[in-house]
Amino acid sequence: MKLDPISIRWALxxxxxxxxxxxxxxxxxxxxxxxxxxxxxDTFSTIxxxxxxxxxxxxxxxxxxxxxxxxxxxxxxxxxxxFTAIMHQFGAQIESRRIPVxxxxxxxxxxxxxxxxxxxxxxxxxxxxxxQCYLKSKxxxxxxxxxxxxxxxxxxxxxxxxxxxxxxFPNQIIKWIMKLMVSISATVSRGIPVGxxxxxxxxxxxxxxxxxxxAARGLDFCRFVDDIILFANDESTLRTLLYQIAEILDKQxxxxxxxxxxxxxxxxxxxxxxxxxxxxRPINFLERKLISVVEKYAKGNPYRTVFLSELSEEDLQxxxxxxxxxxxxxxxxxxxxxxARLRWFVRRLxxxxxxxxxxxxxxxxxxxxxxxxxxxHYFASIGPHAELDWANIGGxxxxxxxxxxxxxxEYFQLSIYSLFNRATELDHTPTILRKYKNSxxxxxxxxxLTASAINMVDWLRELKEDxxxxxxxxxxxxxxxxxxxxxxxxxxxxxxxxxxxxxxxxISDWAK
Numbered sequence: 156m157k158l159d160p161i162s163i164r165w166a167l168x169x170x171x172x173x174x175x176x177x178x179x180x181x182x183x184x185x186x187x188x189x190x191x192x193x194x195x196x197d198t199f200s201t202i203x204x205x206x207x208x209x210x211x212x213x214x215x216x217x218x219x220x221x222x223x224x225x226x227x228x229x230x231x232x233x234x235x236x237x238f239t240a241i242m243h244q245f246g247a248q249i250e251s252r253r254i255p256v257x258x259x260x261x262x263x264x265x266x267x268x269x270x271x272x273x274x275x276x277x278x279x280x281x282x283x284x285x286x287q288c289y290l291k292s293k294x295x296x297x298x299x300x301x302x303x304x305x306x307x308x309x310x311x312x313x314x315x316x317x318x319x320x321x322x323x324f325p326n327q328i329i330k331w332i333m334k335l336m337v338s339i340s341a342t343v344s345r346g347i348p349v350g351x352x353x354x355x356x357x358x359x360x361x362x363x364x365x366x367x368x369x370a371a372r373g374l375d376f377c378r379f380v381d382d383i384i385l386f387a388n389d390e391s392t393l394r395t396l397l398y399q400i401a402e403i404l405d406k407q408x409x410x411x412x413x414x415x416x417x418x419x420x421x422x423x424x425x426x427x428x429x430x431x432x433x434x435x436r437p438i439n440f441l442e443r444k445l446i447s448v449v450e451k452y453a454k455g456n457p458y459r460t461v462f463l464s465e466l467s468e469e470d471l472q473x474x475x476x477x478x479x480x481x482x483x484x485x486x487x488x489x490x491x492x493x494x495a496r497l498r499w500f501v502r503r504l505x506x507x508x509x510x511x512x513x514x515x516x517x518x519x520x521x522x523x524x525x526x527x528x529x530x531x532h533y534f535a536s537i538g539p540h541a542e543l544d545w546a547n548i549g550g551x552x553x554x555x556x557x558x559x560x561x562x563x564x565e566y567f568q569l570s571i572y573s574l575f576n577r578a579t580e581l582d583h584t585p586t587i588l589r590k591y592k593n594s595x596x597x598x599x600x601x602x603x604l605t606a607s608a609i610n611m612v613d614w615l616r617e618l619k620e621d622x623x624x625x626x627x628x629x630x631x632x633x634x635x636x637x638x639x640x641x642x643x644x645x646x647x648x649x650x651x652x653x654x655x656x657x658x659x660x661x662i663s664d665w666a667k
Contacts, residue, residue, distance in 0.1 A: 157203060163240045165240070171272075179350065228350050229350060239351075250266035297392075297393050300417065300418045307349050310347050311408055315347070355380075359380075366378065442500065452470075463509060483500075512533065527566075534578060556568060565595060588602065634659060638665070
């Protein structure tokens with residue numbers, strides 16, 4: 156079976172715009188896809204899904220806050236395209252089986268692909284969920300807060316297979332998705348990848364029978380992914396419901412509730428809790444003003460760049476260094492910093508490409524590690540600014556690579572290394588290149604991409620004889636870097652490699 160070229164093209168354009176995950180730098184392969192869009196669509200359209208085996212994913216431990224983490228996966232770029240195209244082509248069949256949107260019960264990841272590349276109508280879904288919970292609490296005396304323990308990692312593959320079948324997915328597509336799940340979970344029969352955007356719809360499909368069970372019992376509830384809120388007029392009713400829900404989860408999919416996040420609250424404190432959970436709750440009046448400026452010029456689009464040249468003098472003052480320092484400082488002064496909200500703020504700051512936060516972020520890097528991916532995206536978004544001492548900034552980032560906490564986690568190191576190929580003004584190339592020999596394959600890939608970005612032809616030439624012993628991700632980075640080799644040398648090397656791998660061949664042809 157072959158995928159629809161329309162869905163393949165949509166997937167390629169979506170991945171090119173938004174990346175494959177909010178947690179990782181956009182893979183260099185996606186730049187090749189964007190440059191050779193028609194050719195890549197034609198190539199992927201010939202793939203027989205029945206015979207296509209998933210490639211090698213990458214898995215890292217990624218922080219959520221100071222003391223909690225998750226194992227996140229970055230798919231092989233080709234699998235990202237295939238997985239995204241499958242969800243674009245068949246996702247409506249899952250959505251049609253879910254509790255309808257207008258019932259205001261299930262808010263997470265409603266399938267609604269857009270021309271901007273979003274797979275879901277979810278930009279305001281989190282806030283809508285808590286706003287609805289707030290409104291519901293006015294009708295009842297109590298609310299029960301539930302959270303499923305480690306939901307994505309506990310989903311049984313058999314449940315995925317059943318729900319995709321119930322949704323009318325073709326058998327060949329189901330088999331490929333199951334092969335992908337097994338390849339990621341190291342043959343363990345549970346768990347879906349955390350990170351890839353299409354994973355969310357797989358998780359929502361698995362929740363359909365649970366949602367239906369709750370609705371069939373006449374329970375008044377709201378859900379966002381694994382957060383479930385139920386309402387009643389007395390505490391004893393909710394205690395009874397707690398055991399019923401636990402039984403439903405166990406019988407349906409052997410899922411368990413997180414004891415630490417289970418709570419029964421009276422309506423008034425619950426409404427305060429709802430307000431606390433809503434994203435657009437500024438830490439102080441300075442953040443409120445800054446966010447209003449971003450929203451005014453971005454017109455509510457979280458991906459749109461706000462050009463500083465468009466801002467009035469008054470609006471520009473809202474993004475001053477003093478204002479941004481005060482906002483970030485107030486976040487870190489909290490007893491338990493709200494990193495979800497802080498990450499949201501840094502993403503809004505990235506839209507402005509204003510360098511106001513650079514010094515604070517560098518000076519407080521260790522305290523801000525749970526927001527690392529968004530901080531790195533902010534640094535990469537800045538672009539050339541004459542008033543910035545980029546060499547000094549690069550030097551401080553190099554020093555961070557020797558930080559004990561950064562050294563303890565490959566994801567932290569990868570995020571910092573990636574900055575040197577995403578923002579070449581950071582320089583410090585000799586130091587970066589010296590680290591290649593003793594680095595892991597994931598870091599070697601970033602160093603090769605850095606050498607490519609700053610045209611280190613002679614250094615790259617010395618790696619040619621190591622090509623065949625490189626892992627797939629590093630090989631593709633080297634083929635991508637080959638574009639800077641002299642013409643004859645580049646063409647001769649690519650003929651020598653003569654890869655039969657579809658993705659490597661696409662990159663080789665592009666480089667050649």
